[in-house]
Every structure is written in structure tokens, then in C-alpha cells.
Amino acid sequence: MFKYELLAHSSECKARVGRITTDHGTIETPIFMPVGTRATVKTMTPEEVKELGAQIILSNTYHLFLRPGKDIINKAGGLHKFMNWDKPILTDSGGFQVFSLSKRRKITEEGVEFRSHIDGSKQFISPEISIDMQNTLGSDIIMAFDECAPYPANRSYIEHSMMRTSRWAKRCKEFHKNTDKQALFGIVQGGMYKDLREISAKSLVDLDFPGYAVGGLSVGEPEDLMIDVLNFTTDYLPENKPRYLMGVGSPDYLFEAVQYGIDMADCVLPTRIARNGTAMTSKGKIVIKNAKYKEDFTPLDHDCDCYTCKNYSRAYIRHLFNVNEILAYRLVTIHNLHFLLNLMKGIRKSIIDDRFMEFKNNFYKNYGYEK
Amino acid sequence: MFKYELLAHSSECKARVGRITTDHGTIETPIFMPVGTRATVKTMTPEEVKELGAQIILSNTYHLFLRPGKDIINKAGGLHKFMNWDKPILTDSGGFQVFSLSKRRKITEEGVEFRSHIDGSKQFISPEISIDMQNTLGSDIIMAFDECAPYPANRSYIEHSMMRTSRWAKRCKEFHKNTDKQALFGIVQGGMYKDLREISAKSLVDLDFPGYAVGGLSVGEPEDLMIDVLNFTTDYLPENKPRYLMGVGSPDYLFEAVQYGIDMADCVLPTRIARNGTAMTSKGKIVIKNAKYKEDFTPLDHDCDCYTCKNYSRAYIRHLFNVNEILAYRLVTIHNLHFLLNLMKGIRKSIIDDRFMEFKNNFYKNYGYEK
Numbered sequence: 001m002f003k004y005e006l007l008a009h010s011s012e013c014k015a016r017v018g019r020i021t022t023d024h025g026t027i028e029t030p031i032f033m034p035v036g037t038r039a040t041v042k043t044m045t046p047e048e049v050k051e052l053g054a055q056i057i058l059s060n061t062y063h064l065f066l067r068p069g070k071d072i073i074n075k076a077g078g079l080h081k082f083m084n085w086d087k088p089i090l091t092d093s094g095g096f097q098v099f100s101l102s103k104r105r106k107i108t109e110e111g112v113e114f115r116s117h118i119d120g121s122k123q124f125i126s127p128e129i130s131i132d133m134q135n136t137l138g139s140d141i142i143m144a145f146d147e148c149a150p151y152p153a154n155r156s157y158i159e160h161s162m163m164r165t166s167r168w169a170k171r172c173k174e175f176h177k178n179t180d181k182q183a184l185f186g187i188v189q190g191g192m193y194k195d196l197r198e199i200s201a202k203s204l205v206d207l208d209f210p211g212y213a214v215g216g217l218s219v220g221e222p223e224d225l226m227i228d229v230l231n232f233t234t235d236y237l238p239e240n241k242p243r244y245l246m247g248v249g250s251p252d253y254l255f256e257a258v259q260y261g262i263d264m265a266d267c268v269l270p271t272r273i274a275r276n277g278t279a280m281t282s283k284g285k286i287v288i289k290n291a292k293y294k295e296d297f298t299p300l301d302h303d304c305d306c307y308t309c310k311n312y313s314r315a316y317i318r319h320l321f322n323v324n325e326i327l328a329y330r331l332v333t334i335h336n337l338h339f340l341l342n343l344m345k346g347i348r349k350s351i352i353d354d355r356f357m358e359f360k361n362n363f364y365k366n367y368g369y370e371k
Numbered sequence: 372m373f374k375y376e377l378l379a380h381s382s383e384c385k386a387r388v389g390r391i392t393t394d395h396g397t398i399e400t401p402i403f404m405p406v407g408t409r410a411t412v413k414t415m416t417p418e419e420v421k422e423l424g425a426q427i428i429l430s431n432t433y434h435l436f437l438r439p440g441k442d443i444i445n446k447a448g449g450l451h452k453f454m455n456w457d458k459p460i461l462t463d464s465g466g467f468q469v470f471s472l473s474k475r476r477k478i479t480e481e482g483v484e485f486r487s488h489i490d491g492s493k494q495f496i497s498p499e500i501s502i503d504m505q506n507t508l509g510s511d512i513i514m515a516f517d518e519c520a521p522y523p524a525n526r527s528y529i530e531h532s533m534m535r536t537s538r539w540a541k542r543c544k545e546f547h548k549n550t551d552k553q554a555l556f557g558i559v560q561g562g563m564y565k566d567l568r569e570i571s572a573k574s575l576v577d578l579d580f581p582g583y584a585v586g587g588l589s590v591g592e593p594e595d596l597m598i599d600v601l602n603f604t605t606d607y608l609p610e611n612k613p614r615y616l617m618g619v620g621s622p623d624y625l626f627e628a629v630q631y632g633i634d635m636a637d638c639v640l641p642t643r644i645a646r647n648g649t650a651m652t653s654k655g656k657i658v659i660k661n662a663k664y665k666e667d668f669t670p671l672d673h674d675c676d677c678y679t680c681k682n683y684s685r686a687y688i689r690h691l692f693n694v695n696e697i698l699a700y701r702l703v704t705i706h707n708l709h710f711l712l713n714l715m716k717g718i719r720k721s722i723i724d725d726r727f728m729e730f731k732n733n734f735y736k737n738y739g740y741e742k
Contacts, residue, residue, distance in 0.1 A: 003739055018457070021622060026432075038688065038691075038694045038696060039689075039691075040691060040696050040698045042696065042698075043697045043698065043701075045678075045698065045701070065692075067690065067693055067694055068665075068686070068690040068693070071666075072686060072690070073666065075666055075668065076668060076684065076686060076687070082684075082687055082690075083687065084682045084683060084687075099579075116672060134496045160738075294439075294443065295442075295443060295446055297446065297447060303594050311455045312455055313447065313453075315439070315443060315446075315447060315453075315456065316410070316447070316455075318412065318436065318455055318735060319409075319439040319443070320409075320410075321410060322439070323434075324439055325409060325413065326697055326700065326701075327411045327414065327415070327416065327698065328415045330414075330416070330697075354490075371464070
């Protein structure tokens with residue numbers, strides 16, 4: 001089953017609170033989804049991810065398609081069982097990764113031929129193959145196979161690509177077998193061209209998907225442009241369906257996304273920068289490897305009650321990074337995921353209390369954003 | 372405080388059960404001590420190590436001496452606080468690591484000058500410096516600074532080295548300031564020469580340490596020789612003090628150690644082979660990366676109730692190793708430590724029930740040891 005309920009709406013902006021119900025549990029929105037690319041949220045056990053308050057994770061069809069492959073996931077009884085995660089999962093379509101292999105792929109109307117980033121072997125993904133793989137994965141939310149066009153790109157390229165993405169969305173919908181257990185989302189493209197975004201959104205809404213994603217944003221364009229296109233696009237998406245902004249995970253982009261009507265977002269950012277030793281804190285980012293933390297026996301973030309901040313000092317975490325200990329990556333990953341999940345919790349509450357803008361402005365002031 | 376109580380003795384061999392009491396808690400012996408070289412048991416949180424039943428961990432003075440250094444540990448309030456571990460800690464003296472740098476060190480009566488394995492900087496450790504560092508670390512059991520001689524080595528080298536180790540032991544004891552909180556163990560050396568082992572043991576027993584280690588074994592000599600020298604040596608150690616065999620962590624060596632009167636042992640083996648994908652199971656070792664586990668959806672060990680075996684399949688763990696995910700190292704580390712700690716629990720019970728030899732023989736038969 002799949003259900004979206006709109007529970008509260010800000011009076012100041014497009015921010016909204018809702019609830020998604022799936023076979024693997026409910027998701028309070030707006031939500032940030034930690035990424036478990038290869039059937040694991042890097043460095044973490046599923047129990048830890050759950051304890052941090054994650055209600056849904058994202059996993060990547062492209063990576064799982066190559067390793068361990070469809071056959072093994074099928075025999076394991078699906079992705080939930082394989083990786084020991086019993087809450088909702090969203091899988092992407094593989095499109096983003098395939099199109100990132102810019103010089104190693106060939107697009108036709110049928111699909112995309114590409115060379116594996118692992119062994120160079122020739123592979124092919126079409127809308128049907130992507131949905132078939134996602135049906136096998138058994139994820140609660142699956143994504144239509146789309147092209148995430150690069151930025152900048154000329155209008156005719158974007159138009160051509162966006163129209164094909166809409167045709168592919170239709171093929172995905174027709175092929176999708178498991179509609180009672182897995183909700184298929186369409187993905188709006190159209191680059192930075194508003195009229196193309198409008199055409200894209202309308203064509204997908206005509207197909208009546210249970211949810212919609214905004215793709216092709218946060219791909220290198222200026223923030224103002226991203227916000228402008230996002231704000232324009234969400235106006236064309238139905239109020240009674242969830243909206244997902246793909247690939248966004250910095251605190252400011254999450255605030256902007258919510259302000260302009262987004263319910264879901266994902267990004268590798270918090271976990272990736274964690275492994276490089278960067279912690280998100282209520283006072284901005286800190287690079288824990290810096291010498292100034294050598295004898296700093298305070299926690300990463302004074303305002304944080306995560307496991308890491310309750311038990312370890314900056315000096316200890318810096319030591320762990322200095323000697324390349326795996327616990328270092330774990331501790332900062334825990335902290336960063338807690339930070340974002342807790343932020344989203346605060347955002348949800350602020351919308352219910354109808355003081356989202358105040359909450360946002362206070363956060364920006366403390367975090368050091370100049371807005 | 373430091374107290375050893377002998378609680379039970381096998382009627383068949385020298386195996387014994389005891390209890391060590393320290394300021395940070397009690398230790399039921401015989402015990403295996405997981406190694407936390409650089410103030411962390413690799414890949415694990417302290418809570419996880421505790422949950423597995425570890426009663427004491429070992430940490431390495433040499434590594435902590437170089438990074439983060441004495442000053443930072445001192446300011447942190449000692450090693451327990453620095454690393455968030457509130458149970459007993461044993462630290463080695465640094466001797467083993469310094470003497471492993473065979474071409475980068477110069478031994479004098481005063482101590483050892485060596486070049487750091489990290490940056491090549493010139494460093495010096497003497498018995499006094501080692502004890503001073505261990506006093507700062509605040510570990511519950513500290514070790515005298517010794518030379519662990521190589522195998523094979525000629526008699527005159529071993530004799531000379533062993534005599535110096537005894538002189539250093541005396542200096543360690545004289546320098547040791549914190550005797551009410553930290554128990555200093557002497558280390559018997561003497562290579563494979565029984566008469567030298569006897570001299571070493573007697574000279575240390577004369578100094579009346581609260582516990583004794585057997586060093587310089589399991590350094591490449593045949594197993595029979597190791598057992599013979601160990602059996603000979605423990606006869607010269609007092610019944611009312613704990614005995615620690617350094618650097619032993621394979622199941623067979625642990626059984627042999629206990630059979631010949633050892634109470635404590637440590638080794639990086641279980642955690643190191645875990646990170647290379649080798650799991651210890653009741654049916655012997657398995658190399659999880661092997662292709663034959665690709666579609667094996669059973670746990671690492673059918674007879675195991677650890678977190679890993681309760682929740683994950685061999686196929687999933689193999690996938691994690693294939694794609695170099697950190698969770699792979701964590702899951703097999705948890706399993707291997709559980710395996711050894713659980714084995715020691717079984718050994719303790721078998722001694723109390725006075726059926727140690729039966730327990731050992733059954734284990735060897737299942738594990739595939741040819742004895």
C-alpha cells in the first residue's frame with residue numbers, strides 16, 4: 001500500500017507536513033533520506049540508522065544491478081531481507097549514475113548502453129530493465145528511469161532529453177507490475193527552462209503517479225536559479241502527492257527545498273563529508289582534523305545529544321582520524337546523520353507550529369549562512 | 372586495587388579458573404583480551420566490545436606514545452576517559468613494537484633509541500619512560516619494559532637479553548609510582564632455553580610482582596616447542612598470581628595456553644583476520660570472499676548467536692567485502708570476537724565442571740584440528 005496525507009501547511013510559504021504510509025511503515029515528511037548506495041548506509045548497521053530516527057533510506061539500483069546483481073537479491077528475498085532493513089526503502093532508477101558515465105554510454109530511444117565503472121563490461125538499462133530490477137529489489141518507492149541532463153546544457157538538448165524522459169516514464173508505468181506494494185514516482189526534468197519544466201510536470205501529472213520527484217536540480221547551477229526553478233516547478237505538482245527533490249543534503253538546501261514545497265530529499269553529503277572528517281554543527285561545519293582541535297576535549301557540537309557528542313571529545317575523534325581508525329568515520333557519520341534527521345524533525349515541528357520562517361532564520365544565523 | 376583469587380583447578384591439567392579485581396571491575400579468567408592498539412578496538416565502539424563480553428582490553432603504549440602522545444592523554448584524564456572505556460585496560464610496555472623495528476633501533480643498558488615508524492623521528496624509550504607513559508595512561512595492568520627476543524636466536528644473545536630484561540624489570544618496579552591503582556606485571560623471557568626461562572622466572576618472582584607474563588613465545592617456533600617451554604615456565608610462577616601469555620589468539624593456542632596454566636592472553640588475530648574476511652566458526656575458519664558463498668544465505672556460523680549471525684547471511688557479508696564496505700569489517704569483527712570470548716566462557720565453565728580436556732577434544736574435532 002501507499003498513501004500520502006497532507007497534515008499541515010505553513011501560512012508563510014509552501015512548507016508542509018505530511019505522512020506517507022507504506023507496507024514497511026510510515027514516514028513523517030518533510031524527511032531527509034540517508035543513502036545506502038550498495039545495500040548499506042556506509043559504516044552503519046541498520047539498527048543504528050533506525051535509532052538516529054531515519055524513517056526511510058535510499059539505495060541505488062545501478063550499483064546493485066552490477067553488484068551483487070538481480071539474481072542474488074532475488075534469491076535473498078529482496079533488498080529489505082538482504083540488508084536487514086525492515087523500514088521503507090526508496091530506490092533510484094539507475095539513470096543518474098548511467099548518465100554520469102558521460103563518455104561511456106550511448107543513449108537511444110530504447111535505453112542506454114554503457115560500460116560498467118567496475119570492469120568495463122558492456123551493460124544495458126532501459127525503462128523496463130530498471131523497473132524490473134526495482135521490482136526485484138522490492139523497494140517501497142521506485143523511480144522512473146530518466147535522464148538527469150547536465151548543467152549547463154542548451155535548450156534543444158534539454159527539450160529532447162526531457163521529452164524522452166516523459167516517454168520513458170510512460171513505459172515505466174506500463175511495465176511496473178507490483179503497484180500495490182511499490183509506488184512508482186515520475187521525475188520532472190527540463191533543466192533551467194521553466195516552460196520545459198511546465199511541459200514535463202504536466203505530462204507526468206497526466207500519467208497520475210503516486211508521487212513526483214524534481215530531478216536535474218542541484219547539478220552545479222547557482223542557488224538562486226535552483227530555488228527559482230524549484231519554486232516554479234512545485235506549483236505544477238498536485239498538493240495531494242508527495243514531492244521529492246533528488247540529491248540535496250546540505251542544511252541550507254534542505255530549508256529551501258521545504259520552503260518551496262518539497263517533502264523528501266536525499267544526498268550522500270552528510271555521510272561522505274563525515275568520512276572526510278567534516279562535522280555539521282549548530283554553529284556551522286568543523287573540520288575535525290585541524291590542529292586546533294588537538295587538545296579540545298569538548299564534543300563536536302555542544303547542542304547535540306547524539307551518541308558521539310555524549311561520549312567522545314573532538315581531541316579523541318581527531319586522534320582517530322589521524323591514525324585512520326574506522327571508528328572515526330562511524331562517529332562523525334552518526335553525528336552528521338543525527339544532525340540532519342534532527343533538523344528535519346525541528347522543521348516538521350516548526351511547520352506544525354506555523355513558525356517555519358523564524359526557525360529557518362534562527363538556524364541560518366547560528367550556522368553562519370549569510371541570509 | 373588489584374587482587375587475584377584462584378577459584379577452581381582442573382584435576383586433569385594445569386587449567387584454572389580465577390578472578391582478578393581492579394578499580395575498573397573484575398575479570399573472570401582464563402580470558403582473551405581484544406586489542407585496541409591505538410585507543411580503539413578496530414571498527415568497534417566500546418559498548419559493542421562490552422556487549423560481546425570483553426572484560427578487559429589491551430592497548431599499546433608504543434603507538435599511543437607516538438600518537439596522540441603522553442600530553443594529550445594526560446590532559447584527557449587518562450586512557451579510559453579518552454577512549455570512553457570504563458572497564459579494565461592492560462597496556463604493554465612498548466618493548467615488543469620497539470624491538471620489532473629491528474633495523475631502526477639501538478639498544479643500550481639505559482634503554483632503546485629508535486626511529487618512529489610514522490615519520491622517522493628519533494625517539495627513546497627506557498624502562499622509566501615506559502612506566503611513566505603507562506602511569507599517565509592509567510591502565511589497570513601495566514607491563515615491565517622487556518626485550519622480546521627473536522626466534523631463532525643463539526643462546527648468548529638470549530641470555531644477555533634476558534638478564535637485561537630482568538634488570539629493566541627491577542628499574543620498572545622502582546620507578547612505578549601508582550602501585551595502588553595499577554598492577555605492574557613482570558615478563559619472563561629466555562627464548563627456547565629452559566634453564567634461561569628458569570633463571571628469568573626466579574629473578575622476577577624474587578621481585579614479587581602482582582602478576583607475570585610469559586613473553587617471547589609464539590614468535591615463529593614450532594607449536595610443540597612453544598607448548599614445552601610454556602609448560603616448563605609456568606611451573607616456576609606462583610599459583611596465587613595471574614599469568615599472561617602474550618600475543619596468542621588462535622583457538623588452539625588459547626586451549627594449549629589454558630591447559631598449561633595461563634590465565635590471560637591477547638592477540639590482534641581475531642580482529643585482523645576479520646578485516647581480511649576470515650571468520651572463525653565452530654567448524655573451522657571460512658574465507659567469506661570465496662565465490663562459493665555468493666548465494667549462501669545461511670549465517671557465518673550455524674551454532675552462533677552473535678549479532679552478525681542472527682541478522683546477516685554469508686551472501687550479504689561477501690557482497691559487502693566485494694564492494695569494500697566498512698560494515699563488512701564490523702560484522703566479521705563482531706563475530707570473531709564473540710567467537711573467542713564465548714570460547715573462553717566455555718573453557719571457564721569446563722574447568723569448573725572439571726571436564727576441560729573433553730571440551731578441548733570436542734572443539735578440536737569440530738574445528739578440524741588434527742589432534
